[in-house]
Amino acid sequence: MHNSDTMERELLVKVEGVSKKFAKDLKRSLLYGLGDVFNSVFKTGKEVNLRKDEFWAVQDLSFELRRGECIGLIGHNGAGKSTLLKMLNGLITPDKGKIEMHGRVGALIELGAGFNPILTGRENIYNNAAVLGFSKKEILEKFDEIVAFAEIGEYLDMPVQNYSSGMRVRLGFAVAAQMKPDILLVDEVLAVGDMGFVLKCFHQMDKLLENTAIILVSHSIPQVARMATKLLMLEKGKVEFHSGNVSKGLTEYYKRYKLEIPNYKGSELAELKSWKIDSLEKSYVKGDEIVIQYNEDMIIHFTIDCFDVLLDPSFYIAIYDNEQRNIAEICNFKKKLIIDSVSGSFVISVIIQNLNLNQGKYSITVALNSVQNNINTLIFRYQSAIYFTVHGDNHGWAPFQLDANWTLNS
Amino acid sequence: MEVKTYTSSKDYRLGELLKNGLKGYKDGLYLSRLFVSRGFKAKYKTSYVGFIWEIVPSLTTAIVWIFLRASGAVETTDVNIPFPLFVIIGTTMWSLITESINKPMGAFLEYSSIISKINIPKEALLLIGFFNVLINHGIKLLLVLILLFYYQIPPSISLLYFIPIVVLTVLFFMSIGVFLLPLEYMLSDIGRLKNYGLMGLMYLTPVVYANPGKGFVSTIMSLNPIAFIIDGLRNSLTGLPIGSSSFFFGMSVVTVLLFLGATVLYRITIPIIIQRIGA
Numbered sequence: 001m002h003n004s005d006t007m008e009r010e011l012l013v014k015v016e017g018v019s020k021k022f023a024k025d026l027k028r029s030l031l032y033g034l035g036d037v038f039n040s041v042f043k044t045g046k047e048v049n050l051r052k053d054e055f056w057a058v059q060d061l062s063f064e065l066r067r068g069e070c071i072g073l074i075g076h077n078g079a080g081k082s083t084l085l086k087m088l089n090g091l092i093t094p095d096k097g098k099i100e101m102h103g104r105v106g107a108l109i110e111l112g113a114g115f116n117p118i119l120t121g122r123e124n125i126y127n128n129a130a131v132l133g134f135s136k137k138e139i140l141e142k143f144d145e146i147v148a149f150a151e152i153g154e155y156l157d158m159p160v161q162n163y164s165s166g167m168r169v170r171l172g173f174a175v176a177a178q179m180k181p182d183i184l185l186v187d188e189v190l191a192v193g194d195m196g197f198v199l200k201c202f203h204q205m206d207k208l209l210e211n212t213a214i215i216l217v218s219h220s221i222p223q224v225a226r227m228a229t230k231l232l233m234l235e236k237g238k239v240e241f242h243s244g245n246v247s248k249g250l251t252e253y254y255k256r257y258k259l260e261i262p263n264y265k266g267s268e269l270a271e272l273k274s275w276k277i278d279s280l281e282k283s284y285v286k287g288d289e290i291v292i293q294y295n296e297d298m299i300i301h302f303t304i305d306c307f308d309v310l311l312d313p314s315f316y317i318a319i320y321d322n323e324q325r326n327i328a329e330i331c332n333f334k335k336k337l338i339i340d341s342v343s344g345s346f347v348i349s350v351i352i353q354n355l356n357l358n359q360g361k362y363s364i365t366v367a368l369n370s371v372q373n374n375i376n377t378l379i380f381r382y383q384s385a386i387y388f389t390v391h392g393d394n395h396g397w398a399p400f401q402l403d404a405n406w407t408l409n410s
Numbered sequence: 411m412e413v414k415t416y417t418s419s420k421d422y423r424l425g426e427l428l429k430n431g432l433k434g435y436k437d438g439l440y441l442s443r444l445f446v447s448r449g450f451k452a453k454y455k456t457s458y459v460g461f462i463w464e465i466v467p468s469l470t471t472a473i474v475w476i477f478l479r480a481s482g483a484v485e486t487t488d489v490n491i492p493f494p495l496f497v498i499i500g501t502t503m504w505s506l507i508t509e510s511i512n513k514p515m516g517a518f519l520e521y522s523s524i525i526s527k528i529n530i531p532k533e534a535l536l537l538i539g540f541f542n543v544l545i546n547h548g549i550k551l552l553l554v555l556i557l558l559f560y561y562q563i564p565p566s567i568s569l570l571y572f573i574p575i576v577v578l579t580v581l582f583f584m585s586i587g588v589f590l591l592p593l594e595y596m597l598s599d600i601g602r603l604k605n606y607g608l609m610g611l612m613y614l615t616p617v618v619y620a621n622p623g624k625g626f627v628s629t630i631m632s633l634n635p636i637a638f639i640i641d642g643l644r645n646s647l648t649g650l651p652i653g654s655s656s657f658f659f660g661m662s663v664v665t666v667l668l669f670l671g672a673t674v675l676y677r678i679t680i681p682i683i684i685q686r687i688g689a
Contacts, residue, residue, distance in 0.1 A: 022685070029686055030595075030596040030597065030686060031596065033592070033595075033596050033682050033683065033685075033686050034592060034593070034596045034597070036419065036682050037592045037675075037678060037679050037682055039420060040419040040420050040422070040678045040682070041675065041678060043420055045420070086684075086685075087416060089528075089529050090414060090416055090529045090681075091525075091526065091527070091528075091529055091681065091684050092681045092684055092685040093416055093417065093418060093419045093681045093682075094416060094417065094418060095418055096418060097417070098415065098416070098417045099415065099416040099417075100413060100414070100415050101413070101414045101415075101416075102411050102412075102413050103411045103412060104412070105414070105529070107528060107529070109527055109528070110527040110528060116448060116449075116452050118452050118455055118456065119448060119451065119452055119455075123448060123451070126444060126448075127444060127445070127448055130440060130441045130444050130445075131441065131524060131528055131530055132528065133530070135440065136440055182411070
């Protein structure tokens with residue numbers, strides 16, 4: 001999107017063949033630590049292979065980052081993202097390989113570290129800014145800006161321990177946002193804070209990106225998709241995907257994202273026995289990895305077992321995205337199909353034409369209603385009954401990617 | 411533009427490490443001053459008598475010994491200054507030594523949540539410790555000064571040696587504390603042994619009584635280098651000769667070497683320890 005003109009800009013981060021190992025056992029880890037101190041001080045040249053109970057938290061990782069680029073680090077918990085950030089930040093040293101960081105490094109990692117709870121917000125601004133590497137002069141210059149950005153106004157002279165967690169994050173981000181770093185490390189900090197403030201933070205990061213190399217760790221894929229110009233996917237410390245093709249990388253990530261928790265529970269009256277999905281490419285049943293191409297038709301056949309007669313039945317379908325947002329519904333059953341009653345086993349099919357969802361992972365919730373004693377009653381509801389992935393060429397931010405036509409009239 | 415290179419902790423060049431360490435003291439100065447002043451502010455925000463509490467520990471030890479001697483339960487060698495003054499200076503100076511040894515570990519633990527997440531000049535923690543030791547003992551010295559005035563001991567030329575010996579002592583023992591830091595962090599046994607060792611060592615040093623002049627304890631006391639330091643500090647306050655100048659010259663040389671060694675070791679050990687603190 002915005003990386004075509006940055007190819008020539010200066011290289012700020014260079015990571016070459018970096019590995020880091022950790023020990024699983026605490027006592028052993030501490031003893032190894034003593035050994036490491038000894039080996040380092042006396043340069044015994046002991047090799048760096050794994051000792052007992054050790055594993056590679058990060059293994060043979062390389063990448064480069066230029067000014068104006070943002071690399072998104074994604075991967076499951078424990079993939080090595082935070083370990084990598086700590087190495088980039090110089091907190092821990094790699095066991096193998098080399099990291100070069102050019103220029104001032106800023107980190108939005110632990111907002112408000114260095115806050116002393118019983119001191120006031122005002123006093124803590126000085127503390128926090130000094131921790132982040134501001135000089136006294138810089139702090140004095142930027143104090144008003146920090147206070148304005150944080151929007152904590154009247155609470156500035158209240159002890160920080162009485163702040164809400166959101167206010168603390170505001171204050172922490174406000175201080176950090178005043179840095180003019182060459183390299184910025186961001187780790188999941190924008191998860192807290194209210195909507196307005198998160199947007200403000202994004203705006204601030206957008207501004208920074210023009211002149212900064214950003215390394216962004218997040219589990220929120222829309223956030224990554226929004227910011228990243230490059231993607232690095234880690235799994236168990238190893239690089240699984242590394243490319244400027246963010247859209248392809250995200251598809252890869254969704255494929256691996258196996259967390260599927262269907263909620264299957266019928267009632268005494270009826271249950272969903274099985275389902276089948278037809279798309280242009282192939283048919284899928286339960287247990288398959290379902291991949292639908294963008295803008296294709298999707299046909300779902302539900303096989304239902306009724307244990308009693310159901311009067312005036314109607315189906316409802318909801319589509320949820322990866323973050324459990326309800327993004328689409330199908331509630332036009334009764335307008336299309338009138339059934340007086342059903343009983344026994346039957347199949348109901350629904351055709352969704354031109355499925356123009358953004359690429360990503362989605363789930364389908366299906367519910368059946370019927371009139372019981374003159375009242376429209378819920379018979380069953382299967383939450384996240386079916387998971388499917390939409391593949392597409394382009395990755396947008398919005399859940400719907402409309403397939404519109406354009407014309408030029410002159 | 412500044413370039414930082416991170417490689418395995420084994421791939422360092424001694425000169426570079428030392429240079430970075432010394433630069434760390436300079437870069438961390440503002441941060442440490444701020445933290446020391448905020449720390450005191452925070453500490454006394456919840457207290458009415460504030461710094462009085464600093465005096466209490468060495469005062470109680472002193473009172474116990476004054477009482478023991480006055481009651482005749484314990485006989486100690488006569489000293490050439492009033493005994494209460496002898497004991498209070500002794501316990502104050504002893505706490506200067508123990509606090510200096512404990513400070514590198516203490517400051518590290520106190521700020522571990524920051525240092526494991528944010529890349530601050532690590533030496534700032536040592537500076538915070540250094541300033542804290544000096545300020546705490548500045549407060550304790552108030553009591554000593556009151557007693558000096560009470561016993562009408564006039565200030566003399568030896569007082570000039572007091573500050574340099576204090577700084578030398580703090581540097582010497584903090585450097586030792588830095589050497590103990592990795593051992594103490596990785597093996598808590600070491601920390602406990604250290605505390606008991608220091609308690610025992612106090613009785614082999616003229617802190618609460620002077621060199622008895624004969625016997626086993628006397629032999630050790632006359633060889634114990636810390637005895638020279640305590641005597642030197644006490645004598646410089648009370649206007650007596652500070653003792654062997656060659657001892658203090660030798661100690662200065664050793665302290666400089668220890669300090670440089672500690673600076674290098676600190677740079678190597680901190681990342682290794684931080685990786686074991688985790689998130």
